[in-house]
Amino acid sequence: MKLSTAFITAIAVHTAAGAAVNTDGALSNEEIIATILENPHLVPPTTYRMLQAKSSDLQKRQDAPATKSVAPKSTVPDVQDEPAKAWKDAKRRKVRYGPYRIPPTSEKNFASEYMNIKGMADTFAIGAKKPCDGECTILGLVGDIEYADGKPASNSQGAWFHHAVLLNTGPQVLDGNCGTSKIDNMFMSGNERSMNGYSLPNAKIKSGYRIHKDDSFVLTTELMNMQDKEQWVWLTISYEYLDGHQPDYKDGRMLWMSIGPIGIRCGGAAVKSPWGPSNLTLAQQPKLDVFSEHSLPWVAPRDGWILATGGHMHDGGVNLQVFHNDKLICTSTPTYAHDGHGMGGMRKRQIKGGEKSNDDIDHIKKQEGCNFLEGRPMKKGDTLYIAANYDFKRFPGMKNKKGELDEVMGISGSVVAY
Numbered sequence: 001m002k003l004s005t006a007f008i009t010a011i012a013v014h015t016a017a018g019a020a021v022n023t024d025g026a027l028s029n030e031e032i033i034a035t036i037l038e039n040p041h042l043v044p045p046t047t048y049r050m051l052q053a054k055s056s057d058l059q060k061r062q063d064a065p066a067t068k069s070v071a072p073k074s075t076v077p078d079v080q081d082e083p084a085k086a087w088k089d090a091k092r093r094k095v096r097y098g099p100y101r102i103p104p105t106s107e108k109n110f111a112s113e114y115m116n117i118k119g120m121a122d123t124f125a126i127g128a129k130k131p132c133d134g135e136c137t138i139l140g141l142v143g144d145i146e147y148a149d150g151k152p153a154s155n156s157q158g159a160w161f162h163h164a165v166l167l168n169t170g171p172q173v174l175d176g177n178c179g180t181s182k183i184d185n186m187f188m189s190g191n192e193r194s195m196n197g198y199s200l201p202n203a204k205i206k207s208g209y210r211i212h213k214d215d216s217f218v219l220t221t222e223l224m225n226m227q228d229k230e231q232w233v234w235l236t237i238s239y240e241y242l243d244g245h246q247p248d249y250k251d252g253r254m255l256w257m258s259i260g261p262i263g264i265r266c267g268g269a270a271v272k273s274p275w276g277p278s279n280l281t282l283a284q285q286p287k288l289d290v291f292s293e294h295s296l297p298w299v300a301p302r303d304g305w306i307l308a309t310g311g312h313m314h315d316g317g318v319n320l321q322v323f324h325n326d327k328l329i330c331t332s333t334p335t336y337a338h339d340g341h342g343m344g345g346m347r348k349r350q351i352k353g354g355e356k357s358n359d360d361i362d363h364i365k366k367q368e369g370c371n372f373l374e375g376r377p378m379k380k381g382d383t384l385y386i387a388a389n390y391d392f393k394r395f396p397g398m399k400n401k402k403g404e405l406d407e408v409m410g411i412s413g414s415v416v417a418y
């Protein structure tokens with residue numbers, strides 16, 4: 001796929017020194033974007049649509065409107081070392097990325113015109129800062145958003161951490177989900193701001209995510225405003241890591257499985273599901289009130305262990321079940337609360353639909369997973385899949401502008417080690 005240089009320049013806004021250049025088998029900037037476009041499983045659907053739209057017709061689609069506003073000056077350091085919180089022997093380093101402008105909800109821009117979403121801005125940066133310059137082993141990481149002075153940017157101020165995705169690229173990188181070479185989705189986070197690990201603090205098996213010297217990070221963000229007032233925020237990622245390569249540590253990876261006709265599925269939408277037709281539309285909206293939607297089975301590429309698994313759903317979800325070789329190994333159940341707005345919650349859409357408005361209903365506040373401290377052995381060729389159970393008669397779902405049920409998600413992140 002040939003992409004225009006204008007496109008690369010337009011989206012690689014924060015390309016820093018040391019970004020991927022085409023030497024020693026690393027992907028060039030152009031190849032990074034082309035590889036993502038050829039492998040939709042690497043990023044969430046909205047990020048994918050943004051990249052696709054901007055690359056296919058850049059000339060006609062202006063990114064942000066001409067704005068004269070300038071980011072406030074950051075008054076705290078870009079890199080902050082702190083005591084580790086989850087893994088006591090690790091170092092913890094918080095890196096501030098940005099600043100990111102989150103547009104007022106009334107602004108006409110790319111997201112509002114093309115994707116119908118108000119107050120949203122997407123960014124894509126090649127060569128984002130890594131926690132270490134040389135080699136290191138990341139045990140876990142957590143994302144958040146904050147203001148110029150380091151104070152948290154919260155939902156109550158209208159700042160919504162929709163999601164961020166961190167991709168790792170490099171000659172030795174291998175995608176942990178579908179085996180795409182030289183690029184991997186290593187971290188995804190949203191408003192729930194939970195710690196993602198490549199290991200468990202008390203597990204028998206030690207594991208971590210290996211960062212090589214020649215790896216390069218690609219950071220894509222989708223941040224949203226719920227107020228009609230421009231804001232500037234910084235995305236932070238706090239890494240808990242060990243210096244250098246750790247020969248005693250297994251290779252820890254995040255495995256993502258997701259429901260729906262487009263979600264994260266190896267081979268893309270063309271692959272036929274053994275579970276029959278999807279219960280979701282292409283826009284991920286439910287076709288039924290009660291259903292159990294499955295992901296495509298994932299096949300283990302090597303022998304290893306499953307260390308943890310858990311789910312993320314939107315309102316309406318009853319639970320998310322994880323199966324290993326058809327055996328149920330985890331039921332991840334969401335907790336609802338009236339002030340939830342925690343996970344999938346698209347609170348921006350406060351439009352009445354049916355008898356209840358999105359503010360009247362209970363929202364998912366948290367969703368616990370399962371840990372396997374001893375490690376659950378997994379053999380090459382074993383399968384894993386999820387079933388997301390929804391019942392909108394029991395738990396009313398969020399509604400969109402038209403009063404239809406909003407998009408749903410069923411996604412699980414599992415920690416596996418090889």
Ligand SMILES: *[C@@H]1O[C@H](CO)[C@@H](O)[C@H](O)[C@H]1NC(C)=O
Binds near residue numbers: 273276277279291
């Ligand atoms: C759709 O839901 C039905 C009923 O719960 C289920 O049997 C079927 O397997 C589901 N389809 C997919 C793709 O999971």
